[in-house]
Amino acid sequence: MTAIRCPHCGATNRAGSNFCNACGADLRMDDAPLSPDQLGARSADQPAPSASAAPSVEPTSPEQDPAQESGQESARPLFDLGLASPGAEEQWLADQPWLQAEGDEAPWEEGDEIPADEPQDDEAFAPIPEGRLITGVQGLLSPLNITSRVDQQSLVSPSLPPSARELSLDEIRRIRRLMAEEPSPLPAGEWRPPRRWPTLRIPWIFWIIGLSAFLPIALLLGNLGGEPRQWPGVQEAYATIDALPPGATVLVYWAYDPATSGELDQVAEPVVRHLLDKRAHLVVVSTLPGGPATARRLVAKAALDSDARSRGAGRTLERTPSLPDAATFFRADARMVANVFLAGGVAALPLIGEDLPAALGVDAAGLEQPPALTLVFAARGEDVQYWLEQVQPRNRAPVIAVASAVVDPQARPYWDSGQLKGLVSGFDGAYSYERLRTPFRTATPQSERARLTAQNWGQIALLVVIGLGNLAAILGFRREA
Amino acid sequence: MKSPTLLLTRSITVIALVAIFALLALDRAQVFGDALRPFANRLFAWAIVLGGVALLLGAINVAWVHLRRVQVGAPDWIGSLALLVALFVVLAAGLVDPAGTANPLVEWLFDAIIAPGQATLFALLVFFMAAAAYRYLRIGRPGGAWILVGALLMMLTQLPVASGWLPPGVANFTVWLLEQPGMAALRGALLGSSLALALVGLRMIVGRR
Amino acid sequence: MDAFFTLSPALIANAGLWIGFLFSLMIFSAILGDHFLARLTQYILVGAALGYVAVLAWQEVLRPRLFTPLWTATRAGDPADLWLWALLALAVLLFAAGLERIFRTPTARKGSGGWRAIMAVLGSIPLAIMLAVAVAAGVIGAMEGTIFPQFMRAAQTGLPWRASPGDLFLGALMLFITGGSLIYLRADRQLIEQQPPILRQVLRWWAGLGKRALWLAAGLVFARLLVARLTLLIARMEFFMIHLEQTGLWRWAESIWARIGGG
Incomplete structure (x- = not known):
């Protein structure tokens, strides 16, 4: 099978392709095919050859030529664009609008297009490796990287020496390729593929999702009704905590910080309230720098609510009124035996299981009894896994995972094997747990209603987006047929 | 040729790996009790x-x-x-x-x-996830149909408003998928990653990189 | 500093709310395109977070676990625990070697003889200890907490000898799926291709089953991931609304809207 390499992003494409399968660049300028050996020698995962590897400004010696090294009969560069002559590279750059600085083009002009010229189901040419969707599942897709803009003007500045320019072009290709594989808030917009219908621009998706989350909360849009589903594990988690004797010591691994507190606070709050109702002594440990502070705020909020309930004032906390003050923190500190940050990551965890007072840095007398239960408040599946590997085999305390929605499928094997005694995850887990805790509640608080409404609209918007993507794909295939 | 500094550094690393692994393994296996x-x-x-x-x-x-x-x-x-x-x-x-x-x-x-x-x-991540869903959660991609079926079933089941009109069989089927084949596949993935970690760790301990 | 907070706590709290609100808006605006203010807020965020981490490392780790015990023992005239002195030495070595690497000039060659080489060797001791503890704990933990219990559970559910035929089939199917995904993820494909034809076909089919189950599971995970991230956005929107309501801005906007609409 022959293939050509995209001069724009370096991805391999079927010979004869008009546009790159990965980035959509125009390939018609050069159809030089890659032999299977060349394909094997440079897989798609390797960095793309720099433009100057072929149109080199500095002539490449024969022993540096990969084609010759691999015994190819021709030393012809992969993309001989005839740039050996002085000034030719500038001309070549001028002919490649996608390598130019963006200039007056507004961002967000790139529409999503189906490259209908190539079949999408050919795995050998698929730009996305299998399992791509699992990548980044842990939420480690850093927005800082995503939102960073590549300053092409500076990268291809003519003032740079030739070697630096080669590097720059190579870098540009790599970045382009990454941008083609991952969704980007700044899809440079420098190259516009031929227009086809339907075209849904990425900013439109952003608007759909943003408004679907904002408007229901802002305008208190009509609640669509319905109740979140109770997943297996919630009932068991509730029963385990409810069976705790009053004043039991509960060890909490606080594996989330403000970055994910928007979701995790919702899930953790009913559980912490339940623990405070049971007058449990909380021992909080965290390996995240922001963990102890997040714990302090949530426990304070739950304590305020718990105190109000015990006074018979009913549920008072609809929304946190302001920044926490000293009195609020005092409430939290009174409910926690310890709230400790442990540096060292995974290597610090075994000590919690072996010698809890040493891990906490307190006297053994400070802990009246060993933990009767452990809760893992986890934003990532690995947090549950690490606890079950490093601590649970040592202290043998039963473990309940209170986690982000994404952790749920990943923690199911542990739930099935009995290593987890309960599993509460996501907004639906939080709702179900609160329902179990307050079964006779008649009115849903306004904040909870607003969240549910926003969940309904937001998830419908996501379904619409997925549907439109598939519609576009199906229409693209039909037209090709 | 490797510099003496590099050799010394590597030796220290390997010695520490072997000694500490032996210590922790013997302790966990209770070979010498709690000593x-x-x-x-x-x-x-x-x-x-x-x-x-x-x-x-x-x-x-x-x-x-x-x-x-x-x-x-x-x-x-x-x-x-x-x-x-x-x-x-x-x-x-x-x-x-x-x-x-x-x-x-x-x-x-x-x-x-x-x-x-x-x-x-x-x-902000949800915007990028939505864009990813739009571009990649498509039926024509490798494995797209399977991924799409799994994602749509889960999305419908976790949609609160769908609890009113979604046939109970669909929701129960999703729970079954989550608890049986999905769990079994992810158990395989979990075992695979743990085995890989263990193998890499053991290779480091025996001094092979 | 504390006096300042005592004098006007309400003012300070309100200022904090406003700064948080504006800060969030500026970061949020990055979605519309890259601009200086969005970048500036991210720089400030990183700086503040790093400062926080440094304070935490000193206050929660180094001071109580290393320096206070040493200081207390020294002041009392007791010979402090030798292990603590050894730890202090390791910490100093790590810190010094780290500083040497951070402040090394580009012209200085790595480990180029003299005190740099000594520093590199000595600095590798605490690093080796950290690495070894992490690797050893990781390997032993993976065996104890995942590999052994998960294999056992897979075998138990996959071979329920006294179960009904339906359960037996389901259990065997689950065991096949687990094995298939393990083969798909871990087995050497060249090794599979070298097997006799029948075994090769079986292994291919088995890996194919695992691959499809993994795809299905990926769909489930992705849907949960979407809703997890959506929940984060909703929480932020709620934060914006709380702020707008508290500052009266939302009521003001509503009144303007009512006038425009003639309401």
Whole structure:
């Protein structure tokens, strides 16, 4: 099978392709095919050859030529664009609008297009490796990287020496390729593929999702009704905590910080309230720098609510009124035996299981009894896994995972094997747990209603987006047929 | 040819790996009862303290990089300066008070800057996830039909409003998928990753990279 | 500093809310395109977070676990625990070697003889200890917490000898899926191709089953991931609304809207 390499992003494409399968660049300028050996020698995962590897400004010696090294009969560069002559590279750059600085083009002009010229189901040419969707599942897709803009003007500045320019072009290709594989808030917009219908621009998706989350909360849009589903594990988690004797010591691994507190606070709050109702002594440990502070705020909020309930004032906390003050923190500190940050990551965890007072840095007398239960408040599946590997085999305390929605499928094997005694995850887990805790509640608080409404609209918007993507794909295939 | 420094460094690493692995494994296997436990616990306690030193070094490294950016007037040097000022303010407020991070100013900075900033950065992820879903959750991609079926079933089942009209059989089927084949596949993935970790670790311990 | 907070706590709290609100808005605006203010807020965020981490490392780790015990023992005239002195030495070595690497000039060659080489070797001791503890704990933990219990559970559910035929089939299917995904993820494909034809076909089919189950599971995970991230956005929107309501801005906007609409 022959293939050509995209001069724009370096991805391999079927010979004869008009546009790159990965980035959509125009390939018609050069159809030089890659032999299977060349394909094997440079897989798609390797960095793309720099433009100057072929149109080199500095002539490449024969022993540096990969084609010759691999015994190819021709030393012809992969993309001989005839740039050996002085000034030719500038001309070549001028002919490649996608390598130019963006200039007056507004961002967000790139529409999503189906490259209908190539079949999408050919795995050998698929730009996305299998399992791509699992990548980044842990939420480690850093927005800082995503939102960073590549300053092409500076990268291809003519003032740079030739070697630096080669590097720059190579870098540009790599970045382009990454941008083609991952969704980007700044899809440079420098190259516009031929227009086809339907075209849904990425900013439109952003608007759909943003408004679907904002408007229901802002305008208190009509609640669509319905109740979140109770997943297996919630009932068991509730029963385990409810069976705790009053004043039991509960060890909490606080594996989330403000970055994910928007979701995790919702899930953790009913559980912490339940623990405070049971007058449990909380021992909080965290390996995240922001963990102890997040714990302090949530426990304070739950304590305020718990105190109000015990006074018979009913549920008072609809929304946190302001920044926490000293009195609020005092409430939290009174409910926690310890709230400790442990540096060292995974290597610090075994000590919690072996010698809890040493891990906490307190006297053994400070802990009246060993933990009767452990809760893992986890934003990532690995947090549950690490606890079950490093601590649970040592202290043998039963473990309940209170986690982000994404952790749920990943923690199911542990739930099935009995290593987890309960599993509460996501907004639906939080709702179900609160329902179990307050079964006779008649009115849903306004904040909870607003969240549910926003969940309904937001998830419908996501379904619409997925549907439109598939519609576009199906229409693209039909037209090709 | 490897330099003596490199050889010495590697030797130290391998010796430490072998000795500490043997110590911890013998302790977990209770070969000598609890005799090795204090040594094992001391190593874990050391890892916590050395981890703290590593965190400090990380902060110093970033501060130094940005200080140099300010010195040479690199692009966005004002941003680097702002970073240094923010770092210094928090550091000064936290270190002058024995309360450290419980100092009111540090608490206030946490609530006013760190918490909202981090939360907003992560809230942006849904936009990119939606764009990813639009582009990649398509039936024509490799495995697309399977992924799409799994995703749509889960999305419909977890949609609150769908609880009113979604046939119970569909929701129950999704739960079955989650608890049986999905769980079994993810158990395979879990075992695979754990085996890989164990193999890589053992290769390091026996000195093969 | 504390006096300042005592004098006007309400003002300070309100200022904090406003700064948090504006800060969030500026970061949020990055979605519309890259601009200086969005970048500036991210720089400030990183700086503040790093300062926080440094304070925490000192206050929660180094001071209570290393320096206070040493200081207390020294002041009391007791010979401090030798292990603590050893830890102090390791910490100093790590810190010094780290500083040497951070402040090393570009012209200085790595480990080029003299004190740099000594520093590199000595600095590798605490690093080796950290690495070894992490690797050893990781390997032993993976065996104890995942590999052994998960294999056992897979075998138990896959071979329920006294179960009904339906359960037996389901259990065997689950065991096949687990094995298939393990083969798909871990087995050497060249090794599979070298097997006799029948075994090769079986292994291919088995890996194919695992691959499809993994795809299905990926769909489930992705849907949960979407809703997890959506929940983060909703929480932020709620934060914006709380702020707008508290400051009266939302009521003001509503009144303007009512006038425009003639309401």
